[in-house]
Amino acid sequence: MKLDGKTVAVVAPAGVPDMTHVEQSIALLESWGLRVQVGAHVRDRYRYHAGKHEDRAADLHRALTDPSVDIVWVARGGYGSVYTLRAVPETVPCAKTLVGFSDATALFGALHGMPNVRVIHGPTLNGLATKHDDASRESMLAELREERAAPVPLQRLYVPTTDTRRVDGHLAGGNITVLASLAGTQWQASCDGAIVLLEDVTELAYRIDRSIMQLREAGVFDGARAFVLGDFIRCPLPENADFTLHDMLVDLLKPYDVPIYADFPIGHGTRNHAWTYGARAALEGDQLVR
Template sequence: MTVDGQTVAVVAPAGVPDMEHVEASIALLESWGLRVQVGAHVRDRYRYHAGKHEDRAADLHRALTDPRVDIVWVARGGYGSVYCLRAVPEAVPCAKTLVGFSDATALFGALHGMPNVRVIHGPTLNGLATRHDDASRDSVLAELRGERPAPVPLQRLHDAGAARVEGHLAGGNITVLASLAGTPWQARCDGAIVLLEDVTELAYRIDRSVMQLREAGVFDGARAFVLGEFIRCPLPENADFTLHDMLVDLLKPHGVPIYAGFPIGHGTRNHAWTYGARAVLEGDRLVR
């Protein structure tokens, strides 16, 4: 599959992007042969959002319904996508790919499973060209092209006796997933290999979010958990446990394997993956 000549619509449904970083990423996309158009309100600012709620939502709706747009790329995470979820159309008229992560996790619940829509968990334009590494950039281009990635070696944290696990990929940012619990856009993880990451959250806040997801039934039916990076997520002073210890305690009641080491998150490594794609965990590797 080629991306040459496809059109990208840049949208900012959440936080205020750094346009210098976004422009650098746009130049990168153009070097890949993509045509780029920037949403009307991407450069706006309203409090801590990239413009007023109705304007951000209008840009998203327009990009999802415009038959000339092939790829909808989120400019930045932060917070605010939840305000735009009711603007997601009931149907998308032609094939679209949405790319984003972090706060864009809120969009996954609204778009995943919709005909004509593919969702890629990958770098936003606020960091694609300037904050992530070459491997992350290569991964999102490969994902757009539909290329099969190399298997990813993982660290097994909890062995539930399964030598091989198959499922579809789901998950995203823990805090955003928890914020959607009980809403129409609550994630569904039945049959899923659940990939999780977070940023700038104290350990007890991650604990609270995971407990909310557990008690809301979001993780019911999950087949495995795979942890990404947790950037600037400090433990209490003098803690005698690791963040992985805490997460294993929280997730092991589901009775499925738990792994760590998948290169996603808010650090330099943020490899792209397609929401809902089939994957296998075998030999402590994730194979897609």
């Protein structure tokens, strides 16, 4: 897939982006051969959102329905994408790719599986050029080009038996807190048959516990074939805790009796490799193969 000449529409459905960071990322996209249009309300501010709800929703709807736009790129996460979900059109007229992560996990629930739409969990423009490492940028470019990703070595946390044969599935997941916030709505995720990739940021351990319990009780993880943990940035344990965050997460996910791995390079730190929601993948030899 060649990128030269393709058009990116920048949208800000959630938090207020730092336009200095966004502009540096736009320059990077242009160096990749992409043309970039900035949504009408990306520079707006309304309380802690990037403009009023109806304006953010209008920018998203316009980008998804404009036949001249090839890629819809989220400017920043934060919070607020849920307000725009009803603006997602019933059909998308031509092939489009949406890129984002964190709060954009809400958009995945509305867009995944829709004809003509590809969803990539990858850096927002608030951090693509300035906050993530070169490997993450290279991963993002490769994903846009639909190139095969190199296998990623993982840390094995739990396997139900000593049997470590290949596990196949499609990729799903995203930000734990956002996934939990959609539980019980029409945009609730389904992880049946999935290798579930999970990350979070600035959440106390007990809040992550609470979110996973909500996802468990809502049936979101039913049928999952494996769990793969990414980075959990600034997610502190209680003072004097005698357990690690991985200990807690294994306890919470172990009832599914499927493999649990860690150290996939996604999240809010410097590492945030891109992956396509719904793409086929496998766990083999303690590696994620895509």
